[in-house]
Amino acid sequence: MKIIDKENFIFPNISDYKKDYLKLETTLPEGVVLEKITKKNNEIILDYLYTKEFKGVGEKFTTLAEESYNSGIIFYIPRNIKIDKPIKIEFNMDEENPVAINQNIIVVEEGSEGTIIMDYTTSEKVKAFHNGLTKIYAKENSIINIIKIQRMNDISHNFDSNIAFVKGQGQVNWISIELGSGISSSNYSNFLEDEASEANLYSIYLGDGNREIDLEYSMIHKGPRSISNIETKGVLMDHSKKEFKGNLDFKKGARLSKGIEEEYVILLDPTVKSNSIPALLCHEDDVEGEHAASAGQINENKLFYLMSRGLEEREAKKLIVEASFRPIIDKIPFEDYRKIVIDEVERRLMNGKN
Template identity: 40%
Template sequence: MEKLQQNMNPIPVRTWKWLGVNDTVLEADIPAIAGYSKQPVTEGSEKGVTITDIRLHRETVQFMEKKMDSGVSEAMRDFVKKNQNSGYFIEIEEGKKIGTPIILQYDLDEENPTLVDDHFILAHENSEVTIIINYTSSCTKNGFHSGVTKVLAQRGAVVHLIKVQMMADQDTHVDAISAIIDESGQIDFTLVELGALQTITSCKTKLVGKNSTGTIHSLYFGDQNRKIDMNYVQTHQGRESLSSIEARGVLLDHSQKVFKGTLDFIKGSSGSKGKEEEYTVLLSPTVRNRSIPLMLCGEDAVEGQHAVSTGKMDENKLFYLMSRGLSDVEAKKLIIEAEFQPILNKIPVTELRDTISTYLRRRLNHV
């Protein structure tokens, strides 16, 4: 087994060490990485899409990713490159609008308990695509996932990337996304983090082109002794670029969560606008919730907004539903599902939305 000692997922600007938010430590040992024998691509044969093994495009990928800040740490980024056992180069032809979502389904089991995936998504000018990557686990032993996904949206391209994580209670999930958006391009991220014992994720977007747009919609759920560390960064480089970060979550039992959301307006990004908001429902007095909304500004003519809301469940809503005959548990489950629904509705596959809802309802049985 391998142990990476250095800290991961650093916040862009460090703050007081005693807050415990500057970075995080991977608590699990990294197991020996064997091959991943399953075929994850379940959908994606539409004309205009090319899906090939990323190892066939190493030189092309290395050239394009030089400007990308990928990985939750340099050590983990290098680990993924060295130990990758699955990964695809997904290319969308210029001007192609792909109507059917491309779906990658990864499931860890007894024969495949480890996954190290490396993906690169290249959307050529004025193309559009939706890509879903779903991570699940049926392992009875400790499953381990670490991955990097890089996205390049060229001029006028639109990419919808959806990542869903519903791994087993004892598993470890480390995932990083890096993206570059050219002029008038758009990337929408929908990130759903529901399982694993420890989750460490980052999503870093560079809006380099004029009128580029980047959005992050995040959903998380912590119970038992889960630890969640999320680090989202939207860097405005192009003029009149737009960004938003929206995160919603629920914490109960002894779970812990750190949310770091950064809007970075660098010099030259005049006319840009960004906003971020996070809403967390606390269902236990023993949870630990930390949120760091960060705004960095090197340009005068920009507009940024941030807001964080943390609190218990709305007692008025709870009383209203219980007065209509629902039990305490049923009423709480309904309120939480309603809070999550705006983000879940961004997933275009009904079967996956239903699976997530069922998974959540099962996990909420003891609220």
């Protein structure tokens, strides 16, 4: 089942993105670089500007982001620096700024730590287009946390490619929240390059109306004792469609590594379409890989119990869905963004488009 025809997708006209999207709320330690990416500051990131052999959601999409970006950030943390407060990036597309093509380059040196929140929204009536490319370089013993919240309107298009290179005992933690956009395609590829490198990806998605969702998550184990985890919770309702591909790839040399991937999707209506393709590739003997995917309707006993306590059917379903999502939402370390996500989930569940 092919959800989105990306090969024949026609890009809109590209214009400048003029809104202020970098929200800096704290003084950064000396040596930290945080600035908007421009053609003039490429010397800072020359070694990281182009990524070979990474197609993301599609080669023409990553090429567009690398060569024609109109927004994005450079974030560089020197050795042994911990940034406690999150860096907030907020892209709001409106009539005057309907196109956001961002390239984000994040380099975290040895022993350092930081957190970034990226929030993608649209004004009510604009047919917006977002194409993003985020590159993470996590060096030895570093930790970088990336939280992405996509809640664009139903007539917009979203394409988002993400890649991480993780060195020895480094750690990359992703939280992906996919709640909007009529067409949405996301790719996360993590290369665990050295011993005890680690990547974790926690995600939720919600399909309502006629939304089309295409997700591909990959963990490529190259170093020994590397660790990966993919945990995905989804809900489909109305006439939405989704394809999920989860890949665990153990390369030669990744001995004693461990990877786990699981996806669970709740199907609220018989008119939805869901396709899940978990894959396990192994070129090394002494590894441990687990993968699972399941889809089903809401447990009738739970639904009956809640309705017997006076809840209407839609309200009861909302509570069950929120309970499924909550363990991942609670991993967002900031209350205001947790509330944003919960409110958006509730709004879409209660305003179903049957």
